[in-house]
Amino acid sequence: MSTVQESVTQPAAVVAPSKKSMTIGTTATLVVLALLLITPLFVKNFFIFQMTMVLIYAIAILSLNLLTGGSGQFSLGQSAFYAVGAYTAGILMEHFGVNYVLTLPAAALVCFIFGFLFGFPALRLSGVYLALATFSLAVAMPQLLKLGVFEHWTGGVQGLVITKPDAPFGLKMSQDMWLYYFTLFISVVIYILAVNLLRSRSGRAMMAIRDNQIAASAMGIDLPLYKTLAFGISAAFTGIAGALGAIVVQFVAPDSFTIQLAVAIFLGMVVGGVGWLPGSLVGAAFIVFVPNVAEHISKGLSGAVFGVLLFAVIFLVPHGAQTIFGLSLRVRKKQ
Template sequence: MTRVAQEGWRGGLAKLTARRTTRWVLGAVAAAVLVAIPFNASPYTNLQLALVIALAVSLRGMDVLTGHAGQVTLGQSAFFGIGAYSGGYGFAHGWPAPLSFLLAVVLCVIAGVIVAIPAVRLRGFAFGVITLALPVVMAPLAIRLDWLTGGPVGLAVTTVQAPAWSGLADDQWQYLLVLAVGAVMFLLAHNLLAGRVGRALTLIRTSEIAASSVGIPVQRYKVLAFTVAAAYGGVGGWLYLTAVHYIGVDSLALTLSISMLVALVVGGVRSPLGCVIGAAFYILVPNITDKATPGRSALFFGVALLIVLFVVPSGLSGALRAGWSRLLASPRPATPAAAPPSAEQHASA
């Protein structure tokens, strides 16, 4: 019996090692492809991919709050816009890129903490209403503060330019910068959720009463999750501005928050790949649908959301993981049926 258990343990360990090796190989190949893309793509393609990465960063922060902590938010566009406008202010006044990036993160963290402290005392529908009020208030405020935000016209700035020693075009350099910052943000989120914080948020999502009973400070962790989501929203907005060189009131609108939530659900919650798929869905799919039916992107988003909810509740990333697991699963050999005892065996018995 011990030998059988050891063989089963070794077999499971070998499968786990093979899966990890496969993930590392696929990750390395994907990283090489992403780095090589700007050298073989048009400026428009580089822009579209940079926008996908920027939105994926914002969705990753949203996933920490909604997917892991279980708190549905409709205010992510407010932090996205704050990050973009903060970066625009810094670039317009000649600040270096790291300083404008720091301003965007700090302002979003401060705003996130201010909103989170009273908001986390609420649950469910009430929490969603509080977060919904953020873009509803921020968009008209941005229009009124035209001396700072450009008002309804928006703010156009020159962001990051390729240094002469790089030999790259501006769109190539900006894409690589967005990719590098996005990779770091995804790595930080992975490290955060892989440890004690991730386990605590999972338990809070499952049952706040159970989390409190084992000594987890529920409100403190919910404030942390909200602040992380706000910071990631700000970073996503800064990356968006870096690629587009323009920020308008639409980046603060409630419709963007709703679209982000739809993209996250379609891509798959609690999944880094789901955030990327959701961002690609939001950025790239309208380019296809508008050619067939102009102005019907919102309708297509709604239909896609219903299909995902009914067919693949875990999102497109969950469907891909399930398909990949089935592909890697080795078929088990059929166990031969035991032969019935012969007449001689009955006689000897």
């Protein structure tokens, strides 16, 4: 080991499950879907709103999961992509009167370009450096959004107020419930896209990069292409989540997209299990409901609860919710 030149054998930055264990079985998927479809019929409007937020965060976490669990790259800057998506939707709806449904592809496109471009410097960075670059992006984002130059469009510090859309086709449904089903539909589409992406040639290439970058490039995988592509796709999905978030909350302002949001999304991924796509939903439920409970006890407590639980997950269940799900499966098989 006493070479003059410093050399490091770099272990994989992320330990993620193999391709087969990235999803759950058909039965389990259908049960979850059925629950998600039925529940809103029996609960109050505010709870429907919270469930909508869960789905939106699930999309954001899923996209980070694609990036980290799929291609092994870090991002602490998902809040920035979320913000760009939210602002795209807000500006299109309020300044140009675009239909809310059309803002989603627009947000996806804008964020894809943004993510792809940000992915370029990210190409030369790995591990901690990438975490650092995206961390600074997340910290700087609120200030960028407050810039006087864009104030005419973004509304500056005040932000933008967005009109809530009504249910279409004369459906007798509250706005909240319609938005919930709309979000659920988008989430399912994105989940299917993500699963298929990981099963495709591109997905296998990304996972090869995750497990061993040098071996992957030796096998002829175009590293720059797939790494930036992963960034772009992840950003595009996060952008859709951001746009949905803006429509549902009816409001965008710079201070909703601070580093706290990036931390929450990151936490959701770790809690759900890195690389395990269904875990995104578990992680999302976690980051929506845990702060609620914590804030009931004391204001400002949610950060501490988040942190403590994050450590608990790291030490006790390194693969997050996946471990617990796997355990319950094993118990069932024994019976």
